Amino acid sequence: MIVLGIETSCDETSMALYDANKQKVLASIISSQVDLHRNFGGVVPEIASRNHLIKLEDIYYQILKEANLTPKQIDLVGVTNAPGLIGSLFVGVAFAKGLAYGLKKPLIGVNHLAAHTLSTEIEHPNLKPPYLSLIISGGHTHIYYVDSAYNFTLLSHTIDDAVGECFDKVAKKLGLPYPGGPEIEKIAQDGDEKAIEFPIALKNSKNFSFSGIKTAVLNCIEENKYKVEDLAASFQYTIFRNLIHKLNLVIKELNIKNVVVTGGVSANGYLREKLTDYYKKSGITIYFPSKRLSTDNGDMIAYTAYKFYTKRVFMGLRETAYDVKPDID
Ligand code: ATP
Ligand code: MG
Ligand code: FE
Helix, strand or coil: CEEEEEECCCCEEEEEEEECCCCEEEEEEEEECHHHHHHHCCCCHHHHHHHHHHHHHHHHHHHHHHHCCCHHHCCEEEEEEECCCHHHHHHHHHHHHHHHHHHCCCEEEEEHHHHHHHHHHHHCCCCCCCEEEEEECCCCEEEEEEEECCEEEEEEEECCCCHHHHHHHHHHHCCCCCCHHHHHHHHHCCCCCCCCCCCCCCCCCCCECCHHHHHHHHHHHHHCCCCHHHHHHHHHHHHHHHHHHHHHHHHHHCCCCEEEEECHHHHCHHHHHHHHHHHHCCCCEEECCCHHHHCCCHHHHHHHHHHHHCCCCCCCCCCCCCCCCCCCC
16 A cells, blocks of 8 residues: 655655555655745745645655656555644645545545654554653644554643744854754754753643743843853753653653654754663663654655554545644644
């Protein structure tokens, strides 16, 4: 069974073809719009939707060529349906509907956060639920208990900023280009992570809050008292401490051995190393997708669509973006 996955929820236009029988991604294209948004210091929704519209058709034909397949060989179409920028989602959903209707193939609307989580399974075929999912992305900071590919329980979420948003805002204040995460990671390498002590908010709650640390770092930048490298390193270290603090509160209540960490911020090499090392001794294994699959991609949409297909939950042509099952957000 060949599944086409379409992702347009934010500023990546991406498609992948997944062969469910061979359990293999046959071809994948990720076209990033980062250069278009950089001058604005963040994603401009109108520019994002228009660019998805321009790119989708070319990417569709290019991916079929790369996989050496014809349109008729596609058995299932999966598309990100929520959450995301509404205009961007609409472009992807409209394209997917037209395609599924024209090809007379089933269509599945995929929750983007479920897809981030399940992306880990593509490269770790032995990893099976139940496990914990920590999503650290541009728009979300969530911990889910994943009972099956279709059954997510939200255990913890941020009450204000997402961790990726926090990286981006700190970077912007430092005059670094968008997206800020990789820039902070780079300069933090030359800094002292213990130079400045930032607090962890909501210590007794499983929920996250990042607005306090964001403001604390922004104030430090204003004061101009510290080396930029030390600021970046101390900020990253606090994010790491924050993540393990909340994860530990959740783990204490559950007998769980596997944790998957996904979303754009999980591409951060420092956080990967620190989290892996920290949990090594406790018998808990941390799984990450490859860095390519940490940020938005069609691979995770195709894979998740296939998982949902086994549950026989399809998307009707009358349904629209945000009519998504399961609604795990
Ligand atoms: P969501 O998945 O919540 O809808 P999104 O799709 O915009 O949001 P992703 O594309 O998964 O988010 O991730 C983008 C975020 O990841 C940005 O905030 C970016 O700064 C951050 N990011 C990317 N690489 C790194 C890195 N190396 N270190 C820290 N953050 C990073
Ligand atoms: Mg993005
Ligand atoms: Fe994402």
